[in-house]
Amino acid sequence: MDEQKRSVDRVLVLGAGVAGLTAAWRLLQAGIEVEVLEARDRVGGRLWTSFAYGPFPVELGAEFIHGDRVITWQFLQRYGLHALDDPSQDRRYVGINSRVLPSADLSRSVGEGIFTPLAQAAEAWDAMGQPDTDLASALRWWATQQGIQVTPELWELWQTLAAIGWSADLEDIGVSGEIEATYEGDGLRNWRIAEGEQALAERMARELGESVRLGCIVERVEWDADGVRVLASDGEHRGRWAVIALPLGVLQSGTVEFSPGLPQEFCEAIERLDPGRSLKIIVELAHDPWGPEIGCLFVTCPHGIWERPGLGFAASEPVFSLLTGGSDARYLGTLPPDAAIREAVQTLGAVLGVDLGGAVRRGAVIDWTNDPWCRGGYSVVPPGGAGLRARFRSVLGGRLVFAGEFTSVERPSTVHGAIESGLRAAEVILSLRAQATIHP
Numbered sequence: 418m419d420e421q422k423r424s425v426d427r428v429l430v431l432g433a434g435v436a437g438l439t440a441a442w443r444l445l446q447a448g449i450e451v452e453v454l455e456a457r458d459r460v461g462g463r464l465w466t467s468f469a470y471g472p473f474p475v476e477l478g479a480e481f482i483h484g485d486r487v488i489t490w491q492f493l494q495r496y497g498l499h500a501l502d503d504p505s506q507d508r509r510y511v512g513i514n515s516r517v518l519p520s521a522d523l524s525r526s527v528g529e530g531i532f533t534p535l536a537q538a539a540e541a542w543d544a545m546g547q548p549d550t551d552l553a554s555a556l557r558w559w560a561t562q563q564g565i566q567v568t569p570e571l572w573e574l575w576q577t578l579a580a581i582g583w584s585a586d587l588e589d590i591g592v593s594g595e596i597e598a599t600y601e602g603d604g605l606r607n608w609r610i611a612e613g614e615q616a617l618a619e620r621m622a623r624e625l626g627e628s629v630r631l632g633c634i635v636e637r638v639e640w641d642a643d644g645v646r647v648l649a650s651d652g653e654h655r656g657r658w659a660v661i662a663l664p665l666g667v668l669q670s671g672t673v674e675f676s677p678g679l680p681q682e683f684c685e686a687i688e689r690l691d692p693g694r695s696l697k698i699i700v701e702l703a704h705d706p707w708g709p710e711i712g713c714l715f716v717t718c719p720h721g722i723w724e725r726p727g728l729g730f731a732a733s734e735p736v737f738s739l740l741t742g743g744s745d746a747r748y749l750g751t752l753p754p755d756a757a758i759r760e761a762v763q764t765l766g767a768v769l770g771v772d773l774g775g776a777v778r779r780g781a782v783i784d785w786t787n788d789p790w791c792r793g794g795y796s797v798v799p800p801g802g803a804g805l806r807a808r809f810r811s812v813l814g815g816r817l818v819f820a821g822e823f824t825s826v827e828r829p830s831t832v833h834g835a836i837e838s839g840l841r842a843a844e845v846i847l848s849l850r851a852q853a854t855i856h857p
């Protein structure tokens with residue numbers, strides 16, 4: 418590596434999602450020069466908010482802060498952002514076979530909370546010491562053990578929980594990965610950021626100022642003992658270290674080349690972890706098809722959850738969002754947007770017993786899997802994949818450090834897990850830098 422590169426005491430951060438931004442923010446706090454390279458013309462990655470539907474945030478990506486004790490709160494406080502306890506979580510309904518019923522009616526027969534059977538099945542399977550399996554198999558086995566009759570409706574509901582909780586089908590989720598991700602101490606309630614999730618990323622970016630380069634597509638990362646050279650759509654960037662905070666789906670696609678190539682254990686983890694599949698549909702309807710009692714509605718066709726983003730903001734606009742995942746997200750992503758919206762709204766109408774034909778005033782499809790800068794939903798550990806996420810804790814050649822939701826073992830697939838991964842990456846670089854100062 419040439420002399421010029423060696424002299425640049427700077428950290429390159431690849432990707433201005435919340436993981437990359439947090440890493441850059443922490444390094445800047447420590448007085449280190451950073452340069453954040455972001456392909457999109459905005460920061461935030463999977464934090465993306467629209468205010469086009471009314472005086473409330475419509476989340477096109479991440480929607481909730483999951484838990485009242487997670488690290489996200491520290492940043493909310495720092496930036497003076499506000500959180501709203503999500504009222505929909507106390508009014509969960511399930512729509513199955515043209516019937517709408519409170520989720521508690523269904524849960525009662527199978528456990529306390531709606532997600533409880535999935536967690537209990539995974540734990541019970543793990544406790545047996547059997548080889549890893551998929552969550553579908555573990556659930557079937559657990560239900561038999563518990564004497565629970567798994568009706569087709571109940572099974573469909575569990576698939577819905579997989580689609581929204583894991584952005585995958587039950588068959589594609591590994592039990593061991595479910596056990597690794599403990600989310601311990603996070604708390605159980607969901608909160609919305611009143612200013613929108615993207616505001617969090619924008620406030621961080623504001624602190625970073627001109628060190629964030631938008632519209633900068635990273636194409637190649639060259640690294641050796643002396644430093645890192647990144648070739649991007651706007652030219653060359655040099656630094657002594659780099660934080661790779663690109664999504665798993667992007668790494669998997671091979672659109673970013675590494676030279677020398679990543680070691681075998683990294684390649685294997687990138688290949689075997691599943692980036693998941695997520696798709697959201699936002700619609701403004703001509704009238705309000707559901708009554709005030711419904712907070713949110715789990716549906717099984719497609720497997721997903723309808724939310725009312727204006728709930729809690731005292732907004733009356735009939736604006737609704739559907740989050741779907743797994744194979745249903747893949748299917749809807751193959752349709753033209755109008756057809757996907759029509760199909761989703763039609764089935765919502767069927768569940769509610771209301772004709773919603775012609776009721777869509779406007780709508781949008783946000784297909785994260787077909788988004789070139791995401792290529793997935795949120796990461797999933799496949800059966801037999803225990804330990805894959807942890808591989809990203811290693812530092813490559815003392816130069817490359819990974820961050821991003823998929824690198825979090827305990828809190829993957831969340832905003833707070835991504836934030837923690839960014840902080841961890843920054844701390845690793847600070848300690849590498851301290852060592853380099855002592856032993857130049």
Ligand SMILES: Cc1cc2nc3c(=O)[nH]c(=O)nc-3n(C[C@H](O)[C@H](O)[C@H](O)COP(=O)(O)OP(=O)(O)OC[C@H]3O[C@@H](n4cnc5c(N)ncnc54)[C@H](O)[C@@H]3O)c2cc1C
Pocket residue numbers: 431432433434435436437454455456457460461462463464477478479480481482483633634635636662663664667673695696697740785789790791793794795820821822823829830831832833835
């Ligand atoms: C539909 C959906 C709903 C979700 N709901 C929730 C929720 O309610 N609560 C929650 O906690 N989490 C939720 N999540 C998960 C959460 O959004 C993610 O875990 C988190 O935002 C990931 O942050 P990240 O920085 O790891 O990745 P990203 O946000 O994806 O950031 C990666 C960045 O890299 C950039 N990039 C990609 N390729 C290149 C390139 N070649 N060159 C330069 N830049 C590049 C991208 O544009 C992006 O900005 C949801 C995710 C989705 C998709």
